Amino acid sequence: MFRAAIEKMQPYVPGEQPRPGQRLIKLNTNENPYPPSPRIRRAIARAVAGDGLRLYPRPMADEFVAAAAKLYRVPSRMIVAGNGSDELLAMLFRAVLDPGDTVSYPVPTYPLYDTLAAIQEARVIRAEMDRDFGFPVEKLIDAAAKLTIICSPNSPTGTEVSRRELIRLLDGLSPRLVAVDEAYADFARRGLLGLVRSHRNLIVLRTLSKSFSLAGMRLGLCFAHESAIRQLLKVKDSYNLSRVAQAVGCAALEDARWAQRNAERIRRTRIEVTAQLRAMGFEVPPSAANFVLARMAGIDLSTVAAGLRKRGILVRYFGTALLYDSLRISIGLPAEMTILIRELKDLAAPLTLMSPGWRIVKEDSPRPRPPRPSQSARLNRKRPALAAPA
Ligand code: PMP
Numbered sequence: 001m002f003r004a005a006i007e008k009m010q011p012y013v014p015g016e017q018p019r020p021g022q023r024l025i026k027l028n029t030n031e032n033p034y035p036p037s038p039r040i041r042r043a044i045a046r047a048v049a050g051d052g053l054r055l056y057p058r059p060m061a062d063e064f065v066a067a068a069a070k071l072y073r074v075p076s077r078m079i080v081a082g083n084g085s086d087e088l089l090a091m092l093f094r095a096v097l098d099p100g101d102t103v104s105y106p107v108p109t110y111p112l113y114d115t116l117a118a119i120q121e122a123r124v125i126r127a128e129m130d131r132d133f134g135f136p137v138e139k140l141i142d143a144a145a146k147l148t149i150i151c152s153p154n155s156p157t158g159t160e161v162s163r164r165e166l167i168r169l170l171d172g173l174s175p176r177l178v179a180v181d182e183a184y185a186d187f188a189r190r191g192l193l194g195l196v197r198s199h200r201n202l203i204v205l206r207t208l209s210k211s212f213s214l215a216g217m218r219l220g221l222c223f224a225h226e227s228a229i230r231q232l233l234k235v236k237d238s239y240n241l242s243r244v245a246q247a248v249g250c251a252a253l254e255d256a257r258w259a260q261r262n263a264e265r266i267r268r269t270r271i272e273v274t275a276q277l278r279a280m281g282f283e284v285p286p287s288a289a290n291f292v293l294a295r296m297a298g299i300d301l302s303t304v305a306a307g308l309r310k311r312g313i314l315v316r317y318f319g320t321a322l323l324y325d326s327l328r329i330s331i332g333l334p335a336e337m338t339i340l341i342r343e344l345k346d347l348a349a350p351l352t353l354m355s356p357g358w359r360i361v362k363e364d365s366p367r368p369r370p371p372r373p374s375q376s377a378r379l380n381r382k383r384p385a386l387a388a389p390a
Contacts (some may be wrong), residue, residue, distance in 0.1 A: 003072035005056040005099075005118060005119070005121045006119070006291065006297065008113075008118075009115070009118035009119070009235070010245070011115070011116040012111060012112050012114075012117075014029070015028040015029035015314070015316050016028060016264045016314055017164070018030070018172065019273040022094070022140075023312065024312050024313070024314055025193065025312060025313045025314065025332060025336045025339060025340065026161055026330075026332070027291075027313065027314060027315050027316075027330040027331075027332050027336070027340060028314040028316040028328075028330065029173055029186070029215070029240065029330065029331050030155070030210060030212065030289070030291050030317050030330045031209070031210070031213075031315070031371050032212075032213035032215075032216045032262060032266070032290065033266075033331070033332040033333045033336065034209055034211060034213055034215040034262040034265065034266075034333075036212060036214050036248075036252060036258075036259075037198070037212075037251060037252055037255040037258040037259070037307075039251040039252075039254070039255050039258075040214075040248050040251050040252060042167055043247040043248050044046060044244055044248060045242050045253035046173075046248065047246075047247035047248075048243075048244065049137050052243055053243065054157065055243075057239050057241060057242055057246055058238050058246065059238050059239055059248045060080075060081075060233075061240075061241045061249070062076075063079040063220055063246060063250050063317065064081050064219075064241065064246045064249040064250050064253070065079045065080075065081055066078045067249070067250045067254055067372045068081070068249075068253055070219050070253075071253050071256055072193055072223070074193070074196060074197070074207035074223050074379055075226075076224045077229065078196060078223055078224060078225065078226055078229060079221060079222065079223055079229070080222045080229050080232050080236065080247070081219070081220070081221055081222075081241055081246075082219075082220035082221070082222060082223075082231060082236075082240060082241075083218045083219075083220070083240045083241055083245070084174060084207060084209060084218040084219065084220045085181070085183055085204055085205045085206065085207040085209070085220030085221070085222075086112060086220070087100055087111070087218075087220060087237075087240060088205050088220045088221075088222040088277070089112065089116060089179075089234055091118055091222075091232050091235050092147070092179055092203065092205075092232065093116040093117065093119070093120050093122070093147075094120065094235045095231050095232055095234065095235045095343070096146060096184050097117070097120040097122040097145045097146065097147060098120070098122075099120065099121035099122070100121065100122070100123060101120070101122050101123070101146045101147075102122065102123050102124075102143070102144075102145035102146050103117050103122045103123070103124055103125070103146065103147045103148070103149065104124070104125040104126070104139075104143040104146050104147075104148050104149075104381070105124075105126065105127065105129060105148065105149040105151070105321060106127050106128070106129050106136055106140070106150065106152070107126045107127065107153065107218055108152075108156060108318070108320070108322045108323055109149075109151045109154055109155065109156075110151050110154075110155050110181065111318075112116050113149055114133075116257065123141040123149075123330070125145055127139035127140050127143060128214070128322075129154075129157065129159075129245075132159075132285065133154070133158075133159040133213075133285045133293075133307045134148065134159065134162045134206075135152075135154075135159070135165055135321065137161075137168055137169055137172075137380070138163050140169075140173070141169065141173060144173065144176065145176065146176060146177070147176070147177050147179065148165065148176065148177070149178075149179045149180075149181060150169070150174040150178065150179070150180045150181070150189075151180075151183070152166075152181070152192065153183060153184040153185070153188050153287065153288040153289040154289075155184065155289065155291070155327070155328070156291070156293050156316065156318065156323065156328035157285050157287075157291035157293050157362075157378060158184075158285055158286070158287025158288060158289045158292055158293055159285050159286065159288070160185070160188050160288040160293060161180075161192075163192060163195070164313045166178075166180065167194065167195070167199075168267055170199045170201060170353055173201065174199075175199075175200070176203050177201050177203060177228070178199075178200060178201055178202055178203070179202075179203040179204075179205065180192055180202065180203070180204050180205070181205045182204055182205060182206050183205070183207045183209070184210055184211075184288070184289035184290060184291075185206065185208055186210065186211030186259065186260070186263045186349065187210070187211065187263050187266060187267060187270075187288060187289050187290045188288035188289070190282055191204075191206075192204065193206070193223055196224060200225045200228075201220060202224065202225075203223070203224040204222070204223045204224070205220065205221070205222050205223075206220065206221045206222075206223070207219070207221070208220070208221075208249060208252055208253075210290055211259045211260075211262070211263045212224045212252045212253075212256075213259070213262065214248065214249075214252060215245075217248050217249070218241075218245060219241070219245055219249045219252075221250075228272060231349070232237070236340075239376075241323075257321075266288075266290045266331045269331050269333075269334055269337055270287060270292060272334075272337070273292060273329070273331060273340075273341070274286075274287065274292055276341050277292065277294045277329075277341075277344075280341075280344065280345060280348060280349065281296065281348075282294040282295060282296060282348075283295040283296070283297060283354040289388075290330060290331045290333070291326070291328055291329060291330045293326050293328050294326065294327045294328075294329055294330055294344075295325055295326040295327075295330075296348070296351060296352070297324050297325055298325055299351050300324050300325060301317065301326060301348075301351075302317055302319055302324070303329050303347075304327065304347050304348050304351070305317035305327055306341075307343075307347040308343060308347065310343070311343050313339070313340055313343060315327045315329045315330075315340075316328040316329075351361075366388060
């Protein structure tokens with residue numbers, strides 16, 4: 001009854017969202033632990049007053065776009081607003097990729113790109129990052145895909161592309177499109193948005209879900225040359241942002257200092273957590289985002305993720321060939337991170353004693369069977385989460 005490509009594809013699986021009332025430390029979907037600007041409450045009240053809900057919202061979210069133009073110093077005609085940046089990514093794939101067209105991106109990265117490519121029946125050229133999770137710029141240029149996507153700072157590695165590398169990509173691939181997914185840019189030193197003015201083949205995506213603490217409101221922004229925006233608008237739902245979302249978006253952007261202060265708090269916590277994880281024996285690539293990737297090369301960390309879950313802490317475990325030995329941990333409140341580090345010490349410390357033989361796993365080999373617990377772990381029967389197989 002459905003298209004063969006849809007029947008065949010795997011759905012995108014978002015991170016677990018707790019049920020209302022369920023008390024968990026939630027470090028699995030990179031939400032901001034701090035509340036959004038207090039101005040937002042008033043904006044919601046105004047948006048629902050009078051005829052607010054009876055009438056359709058403005059199709060182009062004009063005030064929200066104008067607020068973005070002012071904050072980011074980009075003309076309104078170069079901006080389109082989305083129901084989260086996920087919608088903008090979907091619009092981009094829909095507008096650019098016919099069946100059989102190529103799309104390329106570094107891996108590991110945001111798994112939604114795979115899902116969107118499968119829907120379009122596009123051919124994916126995956127460019128593997130190097131061991132330090134640097135960006136494979138030359139591989140991407142050689143791939144010469146119709147659409148290239150760079151997630152920077154990248155999820156789940158936290159690493160970022162440099163301005164010089166991006167310019168090399170834009171020039172090497174021109175006139176083909178390069179989209180930079182900057183969902184986490186506000187946690188980095190600086191973003192790459194300024195380049196949209198000089199590079200016609202660049203599309204930059206931002207979101208208010210992370211630094212503005214508005215994941216629940218679904219607000220994203222796309223910046224590009226006006227000729228690209230005109231094409232994207234053709235595949236946009238007419239009323240993609242509700243009146244409430246548009247009002248909230250304006251209030252948030254007008255109080256950007258609130259978000260900047262929270263981003264600064266998160267950066268400080270990130271530095272501490274990175275040092276603590278490294279002291280425990282994890283490899284942690286330098287992160288420019290609101291999460292870190294904690295890796296124990298060659299050791300399956302599924303049992304650690306499951307152990308944390310049992311203790312009420314959610315982190316993101318992907319379990320793929322490239323990431324079975326890593327956990328992506330969002331930066332929460334300092335008190336939450338103290339609990340995480342305490343529990344992680346308990347669960348992961350025995351793994352660091354594991355025979356080095358278990359750690360030698362070829363990067364491109366399929367996901368290995370979980371290693372047998374070391375003698376010290378076997379002796380430690382009090383910790384069932386660790387001793388149990390994945
Ligand atoms: N890009 C990346 C890399 C992300 O991690 C996310 C969040 N899952 C998004 C885009 C989408 O963000 P949103 O739709 O909430 O704006």
